[in-house]
Amino acid sequence: MEISNRSDRAFPAAPQPFGLVVTHQNIGRELLSAVESIAGPQDNLQVLSNRDASFGTLCQQIQSLIPPDGNAIIMVDYFGGSAHLAARAICQSADRQVFVSGVNLPMLLSFVTKRNQLTFTELIEVIKADAIRGIR
Numbered sequence: 001m002e003i004s005n006r007s008d009r010a011f012p013a014a015p016q017p018f019g020l021v022v023t024h025q026n027i028g029r030e031l032l033s034a035v036e037s038i039a040g041p042q043d044n045l046q047v048l049s050n051r052d053a054s055f056g057t058l059c060q061q062i063q064s065l066i067p068p069d070g071n072a073i074i075m076v077d078y079f080g081g082s083a084h085l086a087a088r089a090i091c092q093s094a095d096r097q098v099f100v101s102g103v104n105l106p107m108l109l110s111f112v113t114k115r116n117q118l119t120f121t122e123l124i125e126v127i128k129a130d131a132i133r134g135i136r
Contacts, residue, residue: 017115017123018072019045020065021103022058022083026051028103035108042112050082058086071096071120073111073127075103098124106134 021028028047046065050058066072076083079101087099110130
């Protein structure tokens with residue numbers, strides 16, 4: 001699991017954080033479906049598949065989905081994969097965006113249930129810990 005190396009910076013207060021799940025094939029869509037079956041419909045949470053997307057196209061698609069004026073967490077499925085590399089490229093040049101690799105159902109449930117209760121910096125650490133705790 002990787003969290004972007006910029007997670008120690010202070011983030012300004014902002015509205016509800018935006019979440020983007022970027023995965024291979026339809027993994028993200030299925031994870032979102034599971035989350036919504038448990039927690040109900042979700043605003044400010046999108047999924048994106050890397051299917052048939054070049055690196056440049058994937059970067060453009062990620063950038064187009066992220067709101068320009070708020071905090072965003074990009075959750076990707078596989079460390080070192082195309083989604084990870086594209087998210088890392090996007091986050092290196094942005095102050096209010098981070099990425100975390102190793103997305104799983106516990107991470108997403110943590111994100112949707114805690115994003116209105118924690119600061120953005122706290123949320124990043126909590127979703128990472130909850131994702132790890134979900135692995136037994």
